[in-house]
Amino acid sequence: MSSDEVSFVTVHGHRRAYVKRGRGPALLLLHGLGCDHTTWDPVVDALARRFTVIAPDMLGHGQSDKPRADYSVGGYANGMRDLLTVLGVDRVTVVGHSFGGGVAMQFAYQFPERTERIALVSTGGMGPEVSPLIRAVTTPGFHQAMGVLTLPVVRHVGATGLRLLSRSGVPAARDLGEVADIYDSFRDPRARHAIRHVVRAVVDWKGQIVTMSDRAYLTRAMPMCVVWGADDRVIPVSHAHHAAALAPGARVVVFPDAGHFAHKDHPELFVDTLVDFVDSTEPAAHTRTQWRRLLREGPAVEVAQSEAGDAPVAPVAQVVALPSA
Template sequence: MSATPAERTVILHGHEFSYTDSGSGPALMFIHGLLGSQQQWAHLVDRLDDNHRVVVPDLFGHGESAKPIGDYSLGAHAATLRDLLDRLDIERVTLIGHSLGGGIAMVFSYLFPERVDRLVLVSSGGLGREVSALLRSATLPGAEYVLPVIASGWMRDRLATAGRALQKLGMQPGSDITQVWRGFTSLGDADTRRAFLATTRAVIDPGGQSVTAHDYLPEVDPIPTLVVWGTRDRLIPAWHAASATSSIEGCRVELFQGAGHFPHLDDPDRFADLVREFVTTTG
């Protein structure tokens, strides 16, 4: 098993951009979701970098990357990832995107189809209007005044205390609760909150998701695509996986029974095996 790769930084668009780059061979790029970071994919790097080059960035506004004032649209994120690939001299890549990252991956494949070998969409945004009320609430007027209160140290401490009490009673949080909590704790500083609201409002409105891949994917040449979803996803409903087949020719769907919004964390071995099999048997 290889050592955990160190995070690296590069200056893109005048700001620091954090990523890991490990292994050699055909390139895989993992794209995290809203309030996520490259750490959500870290457990997969040493499962796949023995015969692939694995690149895992922190999107602008997330993780260790900068949180500048600016454009947080799907297209802006896709352009940044294209620029990172250019810096790394990577011509073509398989994109693996989770949630928001899935939406970015689809926009990337539309804008730069000559750079994409395959797509793996995990609990992806952009395939239907429905999304959790929690995320819709971040688009409401005044959310920028509410977030500092609910993400304050006082509130985080009390929620953490409640969580420890539940653990003492034998109630262990699943991947969804754990990751949502980690994302919530990242909102303690103003720059991260501003970037979160800008990113959310670029793709969601009070009624649900405001950007749909169904408008443009039928117009592009088909790219081999694997869609992965947890059957108990409470953030984006699993039936969106079926809707993908109407816009993505030859799309393959794999459901993880009992998994939530993070199937790659709920069953990482199955997920790694699926990705390895997909990238070696398609294209």
């Protein structure tokens, strides 16, 4: 997506950047922590042939404003509702990557009447484990240390080294090119400030603290697809099994030879998976009566919890792992 395709709208006094492409049922694409709408570049053209694709830069990211504001998961969900309202879009299939997956789940929980389906890519919220690099953002002195590490010469050397490592062919290094882009964005102190507040809202030194486990049973009323990369080093692929346990009705697909950015590692496969998910499921039809019944019934099966956090001890539903090429 070229820069001239980016549009802007002011909501609650803050300018928000977004791209809107295509025609058809609406897809809301939510990027991950430190990224922006361009993370969807490899798939947006193909998706726009079938759907109205809306890919925003969430507040504090990309070309959107980076104010002192509410950077909680709930705050982001509210912001997406308000953006869709301004754009005249009533209902969406919400697609979220990493932190954006947490926002997608929160959006569906807060606004089920506006959510047709949920699709998650290497999502947060399925267990406590997360990369030490993300936990480091919560430590005292991160803002100051990153100010030094993003000085022009230091940043150029560091980002170049990360990009070279990402091309080495080593699976553990495949995502470092994306890490380099995030690192480069930290040269803006406003972006560092925003990211620090985002991470502190969802992660502490032990790992992720925001979980969908206590409300996952509500997905019985809404189609859900979960995609993961088998070589994910940011949020482990074992969380795909957690997703299968927490939401037994979900479609869970593991991409071989893919890392944290599975939609970028295998864009054609991702598009095919998402299109098939939409084509083979009916949009959720939310009613207060149904929602009240689900809340009163609670989880159909109690999921065992580990001592480490909210992750289930073992999966109770099958995960589909695609064969290697």
